[in-house]
Structures are given as structure tokens and as C-alpha cells.
Amino acid sequence: SAVISQKPSRDICQRGTSLTIQCQVDSQVTMMFWYRQQPGQSLTLIATANQGSEATYESGFVIDKFPISRPNLTFSTLTVSNMSPEDSSIYLCSLGTGGSGYTFGSGTRLTVV
Amino acid sequence: EDKVVQSPLSLVVHEGDTVTLNCSYEVTNFRSLLWYKQEKKAPTFLFMLTSSGIEKKSGRLSSILDKKELSSILNITATQTGDSAIYLCASSEGAQKLVFGQGTRLTINP
Numbered sequence: 001s002a003v004i005s006q007k008p009s010r011d012i013c014q015r016g017t018s019l020t021i022q023c024q025v026d027s028q029v030t031m032m033f034w035y036r037q038q039p040g041q042s043l044t045l046i047a048t049a050n051q052g053s054e055a056t057y058e059s060g061f062v063i064d065k066f067p068i069s070r071p072n073l074t075f076s077t078l079t080v081s082n083m084s085p086e087d088s089s090i091y092l093c094s095l096g097t098g099g100s101g102y103t104f105g106s107g108t109r110l111t112v113v
Numbered sequence: 114e115d116k117v118v119q120s121p122l123s124l125v126v127h128e129g130d131t132v133t134l135n136c137s138y139e140v141t142n143f144r145s146l147l148w149y150k151q152e153k154k155a156p157t158f159l160f161m162l163t164s165s166g167i168e169k170k171s172g173r174l175s176s177i178l179d180k181k182e183l184s185s186i187l188n189i190t191a192t193q194t195g196d197s198a199i200y201l202c203a204s205s206e207g208a209q210k211l212v213f214g215q216g217t218r219l220t221i222n223p
Contacts, residue, residue: 043213090154107154
């Protein structure tokens, strides 16, 4: 199954700033997904990223706050913009890989102070 | 709206006990039901179930899907302290995105 390298592993950021999270896959994949896990909560899908098209955002998430890039079939970034303490979460990228399950990146633990 | 519900939300047992975790789903264009174990940040894949009534096993863990009841269970026998984690159930739908349940926090006491 595909392997995802996600960076950074963790970061502590000042409110009002932005953080870009990167996911690199060791093979070409059509669809990548970005999830958020707020403290004590389960995972919630932010958006689906297809190469060559605009990301599709779930209800409650907007492009201005969470811009996503997907320049090729092995790479994607998620930016958390104008951060507030409510953005403190674990952010995870994922791809659907059929029978071997939906592989996740190692996650980014973001703390906004 | 697609929904996945897990129960119990929290469970504390002694080492050696057997536990059963429950998951029910209401998902349009259902494709599969997945179980994950989360200890730190990234969920670790356990099982993917697509067919009803066929048990999947991996060591002390097993899982089965009931499409008629729109539910699944995850069994862990002879539990060990290393089984302590959050267990997540998720359903995939036509667009391949996952809808997650709230998770069950399992604590195994020695």
C-alpha cells in the first residue's frame, strides 16, 4: 500500500498566522482527503483534493480558511489561515487505497496560542 | 446526512477480558465499513468490511458486518494493556470519503 509522508509533525503557532501542512505520497493517487480531529472529538473531513481541479469542501469549511493545493498526483498541501485557538487540532491527510484500507499520514498536531 | 454511531463511548476492563465494540451507520451509497485503532495521531487500519456475515480476523481481533442491521462489531479477546486506545469506526461512501463515528475509548487495566 502507498506510504504518506506528512510534515510538520507538530507546531505551535501564534494566533493570526498561517501554517501549511504537506503530504507526499510515494505513488500516484487520484484523490486525497484532509481531515481534522479537534481535541476529544472524532475525525471530520475538511475537503477532497483532486489533481488539476478545485478542492471540494465539506459543509462548515471554506477555501479562504483552508486553502488546498494539489499540483500533481503525489503531493498536496493544506493551509490553516488566520489561526485562532479553535484551530488547535490534529490534521491528517488520507487517500483511498481500496482493499488495504484508507491510508493516513502521520498527522500534524497544531497548537494555536 | 450520513451518520456513524459507536457504543460504548468509553470502556474500562481488566486484562484478559473480552470486549465487543459496536458501530451503526446510516450512509447513502455505502461502500465499506472500516475499523481503526488510534493511539497517538494517525489511525492504524484494522479491518475493511464490505460483505455481510463474513468475519475478518487478525490475531485476537475480529470484526463482522451486518448490512441488514446496518451495523458492525469489533471483538477483542484476551485483552492486553497494549490494546488500550481509541477505536474508530468509519463508513466509506461512493465518493470514497470516510464518515467517522465518535470513537470508543478502551482502557485495559492490568
